Amino acid sequence: MVFRRRTGPGRPPRLPRAAEKGFTWLDERLPASSAGKLLRKAFPDHWAFLLGELALYSLVVLVLTGVVLTLFFDPGMTESVYQGSYAPLRGTRMTAAYASTLTISFDVRGGLLLRQIHHWAALTFLASIGVHMLRIFFTGAFRRPREGNWMIGLTLFLLGLLEGFCGYSLPDDLLSGTGLRTAATITGSIPVVGTYLSFFAFGGEFPGQDIIPRLYVMHILLVPGILIALVTLHLVLVVQLKHTQWRGPGRVNRNVIGQPMFPQWLTKSTGLLVVLTAVFAVLGALGQVNPVWNYGPFQADQVSTDAQPDWYVGFLEGALRLMPPWETNLWGHTVMWNVFVPAVVLPGVLFAVLYAYPFLERWLTPDRGELHLCDRPREAHTRTGLGVAGIAFYAVLLVAGGNDVIAFVFDLSLNTLTWVLRAALVLVPPSAFLLTKWLCLALQHRDRERLAEGDETGWVRQSAYGDLSEGHQELPAAERHTLLARRTPRPLEPPPGVPVAALSRLRRLQLSLSRWYYRDQVEPPAAGPRKEEFATASDRAGADGP
Numbered sequence: 001m002v003f004r005r006r007t008g009p010g011r012p013p014r015l016p017r018a019a020e021k022g023f024t025w026l027d028e029r030l031p032a033s034s035a036g037k038l039l040r041k042a043f044p045d046h047w048a049f050l051l052g053e054l055a056l057y058s059l060v061v062l063v064l065t066g067v068v069l070t071l072f073f074d075p076g077m078t079e080s081v082y083q084g085s086y087a088p089l090r091g092t093r094m095t096a097a098y099a100s101t102l103t104i105s106f107d108v109r110g111g112l113l114l115r116q117i118h119h120w121a122a123l124t125f126l127a128s129i130g131v132h133m134l135r136i137f138f139t140g141a142f143r144r145p146r147e148g149n150w151m152i153g154l155t156l157f158l159l160g161l162l163e164g165f166c167g168y169s170l171p172d173d174l175l176s177g178t179g180l181r182t183a184a185t186i187t188g189s190i191p192v193v194g195t196y197l198s199f200f201a202f203g204g205e206f207p208g209q210d211i212i213p214r215l216y217v218m219h220i221l222l223v224p225g226i227l228i229a230l231v232t233l234h235l236v237l238v239v240q241l242k243h244t245q246w247r248g249p250g251r252v253n254r255n256v257i258g259q260p261m262f263p264q265w266l267t268k269s270t271g272l273l274v275v276l277t278a279v280f281a282v283l284g285a286l287g288q289v290n291p292v293w294n295y296g297p298f299q300a301d302q303v304s305t306d307a308q309p310d311w312y313v314g315f316l317e318g319a320l321r322l323m324p325p326w327e328t329n330l331w332g333h334t335v336m337w338n339v340f341v342p343a344v345v346l347p348g349v350l351f352a353v354l355y356a357y358p359f360l361e362r363w364l365t366p367d368r369g370e371l372h373l374c375d376r377p378r379e380a381h382t383r384t385g386l387g388v389a390g391i392a393f394y395a396v397l398l399v400a401g402g403n404d405v406i407a408f409v410f411d412l413s414l415n416t417l418t419w420v421l422r423a424a425l426v427l428v429p430p431s432a433f434l435l436t437k438w439l440c441l442a443l444q445h446r447d448r449e450r451l452a453e454g455d456e457t458g459w460v461r462q463s464a465y466g467d468l469s470e471g472h473q474e475l476p477a478a479e480r481h482t483l484l485a486r487r488t489p490r491p492l493e494p495p496p497g498v499p500v501a502a503l504s505r506l507r508r509l510q511l512s513l514s515r516w517y518y519r520d521q522v523e524p525p526a527a528g529p530r531k532e533e534f535a536t537a538s539d540r541a542g543a544d545g546p
Contacts, residue, residue, distance in 0.1 A: 039262040044245045048139075050272060051132040055156075057273045058125035059231065061280055065118040066220065072108050074100040075170065075216035077209050086293055094297035097172040097212050101292055117284035122167060124280070126160045126312045133157065137357075137387050139374035141244040147358040149237045152230055154354055159227050161312055166219035168310060171290075172212055177298025178307045180211060182320070189339035207300050244374050247482045253372045308402055318400030319346055322422050364514040365489050378447075379486050381440035382517045385433040392432035396425045437520075444522035447483050450475060452525045488523050491515040 043049065076096035082089050084099065085106050104111035133153055136142050142150035165183075169176045184206040187198040203210030242256050251257050259265045283289075309317055319342030326337040361383070362368075377384040399406070400421045407414040459471035474480070492514040494500050500508060 038239065039260065041239065041261045042243070042256040042258040043261060043265040044243050044256065044258040046246060048135050049243065051128055051135055053269055053272055054128035054276065055125055055132055056231065056235075057276050058121045058128060059227065060273070061121040061277055062118060062125060063224065063228075065114050065121065066224075068114055069104065069111075069118060070220055072100065072104050072111065073097070073170070073216075075213045077172070077212050089293065089296070092297060095172050095212070097170060098292070098297045101171040101173070105293065113281075113284045115284075116287070116289050117280045118167075119289045120280050120283045120287065122164050123289075123310065123312075124276075126157070126164060129153070129157045129160055130312075134387065134391075138377040138380075138384055139244070140371065140380060140383070141374055142358045143371045144358075144362065144368075145241055145370050146237075146244075147362075149234060149241070150358050151355055152234050152237070154351065156227065156230055156234070158351065159223055159230070163219060163223045163227065164310060164312060166215045166223065168290075169215050170212060170219060171292045172298050173292040174295040174298050174302060175290075175292070175307055177207070177300075178303055179309055180298075181206065181300075181303075182317075185336075185339055186343040189336040190344060191333075191335055191340070207298070242372065244372055247373050247485050249478050249481050251373065253370060256372075308405065311398065314401040315394050315397035316343055316347065316401075318397035318403075318421075319343065321403055322397070322400050322418065322425060361517075363510060364492065364517050366492050366514075367487070367489055371487075373487075376486070378440040378443040379488075381437045381444070381520070384440050385437040388436040389429040389433040393425065393429045396421060396428055400425075441520055441522060448522055448524055451480065451483055484524055486524070488521055489518055491518045 074096045078096055079093050080096070080099065082092050082094050082099055082102070084090070084102055086102050089102065101115075104115060106112070136150065136153070165179070169180050169183075184198050184202060187201065188194045190197065198206070201211060201214065202208030243258070245251055245256055245258065248257070259268075308314070320339065323338045323342040326341075328335040328337065377387075400418075403417050403421060404414060406412065407417050454472035454474045457471040457473050461469050461471055463469070475483070492511050494503060494507075494511060500511070503511075
């Protein structure tokens with residue numbers, strides 16, 4: 001027999017009443033009532049939008065493995081004689097930082113696996129941020145209202161470079177010490193203040209006694225704290241500003257069509273985290289990376305042969321190797337242009353241009369509204385050409401960073417190879433720009449042809465008069481909408497009735513750059529039976545939010 005406690009007339013049951021009180025208590029202290037909207041937030045269902053999540057989950061793995069490694073690492077620079085389990089280095093004088101790295105690798109259970117997982121995750125973290133930023137650039141996802149998020153992403157990439165360099169330098173082996181020697185030279189090349197900055201960082205003349213402990217604090221405390229804070233801000237802005245999305249039927253500036261956060265996106269994203277962690281575990285177990293025991297401890301009078309930095313700072317190494325040996329002596333002081341220009345000025349200008357690019361493109365574009373639909377790269381031919389030229393510039397510098405290894409492996413003259421790479425640095429980027437722009441315009445013409453005539457069927461028809469013609473079929477409705485609904489910005493025009501000569505120099509420069517940026521644009525067919533369809537699709541795609 002089951003006994004039930006009676007409730008009075010109109011009196012709610014105890015369990016629902018307790019749940020209601022609990023929710024009310026929680027909502028008074030936390031935004032619980034708004035969590036439902038967040039759980040139903042739509043995420044576009046396309047693989048390109050997972051690149052940012054790869055960076056996020058790589059950071060999660062980095063933090064977890066880094067916490068464990070921190071428990072065993074000693075950043076001290078006091079030297080002692082090594083008597084550990086790695087026999088080839090017994091009796092060698094080394095710093096506590098290098099000795100503790102060997103201890104982690106050979107004496108701590110699972111230590112080498114964690115070190116290598118940490119290193120692979122760091123490489124993937126920076127690579128995924130870079131590819132994610134390229135996706136944003138080529139699709140125009142940095143435009144209003146996301147300029148701030150673009151700048152946050154660039155800052156995260158810069159902080160990732162700094163974090164990677166700090167972690168790479170901590171073991172104090174001969175390879176990382178060679179990198180620190182290069183860093184000291186770069187710092188010292190800054191006019192006027194370079195020597196003071198170098199002495200402050202190293203605690204005296206290179207190699208000093210303070211650099212490893214200071215890098216350790218930056219690596220485990222300062223930079224990770226800023227990274228996590230900026231990642232949080234980045235995710236808040238993504239939620240607030242909503243996702244961009246590819247064009248398609250029903251997709252306009254005022255909505256996002258995709259999977260809700262819970263349960264679809266959360267399940268898929270969790271699966272990505274598990275798979276990525278498993279890949280890092282396999283790489284850590286099977287793919288050797290940064291074997292510091294092969295390099296030996298750092299000694300200031302030695303330099304590691306064919307020393308190569310990690311890929312993300314390889315472009316700086318290449319720039320240093322390609323720069324001619326130019327120096328200037330002024331009033332007893334030497335300005336090392338061969339170091340200062342490639343290692344300080346070049347990256348400074350590069351990232352300054354990247355920070356300013358969203359505002360520069362907006363300055364050249366007459367459209368001032370919010371844009372939430374992604375461009376296909378072929379549709380922004382000048383932007384795509386500039387992006388490919390930048391990638392080509394970076395690729396030449398990266399190859400130059402290993403010119404000594406390339407010359408040795410292929411039995412080439414190092415001097416000849418250096419001059420070839422110098423010429424390539426000047427010729428390859430503009431060639432890549434022109435070729436990419438030509439390909440984009442060719443693809444635009446192809447899209448226009450497909451819209452006007454349809455796709456070829458492979459059938460050939462012969463009329464009663466003997467004429468031959470190819471058979472075509474109309475594109476599917478979804479694809480036709482995607483091709484028709486693209487935006488075709490026009491170049492800026494001078495004010496009506498005002499001669500160009502009467503405008504200011506800045507305004508004339510703006511008009512000239514705008515014409516160069518948007519000229520040669522191929523418009524979809526908007527005549528005859530397609531005119532009304534094109535206008536309707538474009539208006540819907542370009543509808544701005546409130």
